[in-house]
Amino acid sequence: MTRNSDFKQVVRARMAATGEGYTAARAALEREAHDAARAEQERLVGRLFVDGRIARVPAKRKVRVAVLLEVLSRFEPGRVYSEPEVNEVLLGVHEDFAYLRRELVNYRYLEREAGRYRTAPQAPTRTAVERQEIPDWEAHWLPGFLSGAFPRER
Template sequence: MTRDADFKARVRGRMERTGENYTTAREAVLAEPPPSRPAGGRADVDPPPSRTVAPSVDLTSDPAADKAVRSFFDGDRLRSIPTKRRARAAVLMYLLLRFERGRDYPEREVNEILRTAHPDISTLRRELVDYRWLRRAGGIYRVVDEVPGRSPDELQEVPADEAARLARVPVRRP
């Protein structure tokens, strides 16, 4: 029997009661307050794993992109860089919210901002430039003001609501 046998039993019980699939039932059980232990309960039994999602994830018109952001962020930290291009693009657009439109960033500052999310800053920086959300010229980076033109292949990767997500990037205030 695993350490989380009681947790799994609660999830399966919810599945039977509601007809939900395992993933949905698991999320609902994680959102519930943990059950209180009876007096003399076993101290070696760990509570179910907690899961922290990105705090400011706003639901948009692309649920797949929102799910990718919730799946790959642990608070403000990126757990790992997604290998699937569609999820990677959604995560990168979420990271773009840490920048301001209308402001020039030296590479050192871009690195500092990205380091708060994940240690592989060079990959994140390069991907933001490759997707043309950050423009680089002479070691200075700037968030683009308009959605870049996309080929049909690129349109399959970027979130469907790319323009709305780009519009959420804060504008620099003088």
């Protein structure tokens, strides 16, 4: 059961409109939010990837973070990578692998320790300022990806 009272009101309004039970109404609303976030993610990055590679790195932060989420899907959650292995994965996406590697670490999608990298064990907690530049897709997709619940994309 959610503790967010605003969301509970939305669920109850859907229950009244559709006759669904609480669990079914909540699941439907969560599915709609997920689908909307995925559509927004595809809109943000769809034109930036050509044959699986980034055609250009976007200047806007929200779009750049959306691109980073797509790049992150090339990694296996929990696996430890050497720096050359990370570079190889990133070279498959864009020639400026050092920039991408640095951005993945700065946004806390990859963790670096003693020259070894791995995906973060869980989605990072974002400040209010960070949340302004993070696409909604992060909250819907990242926790499942990092836990291994969602399959990797290639």
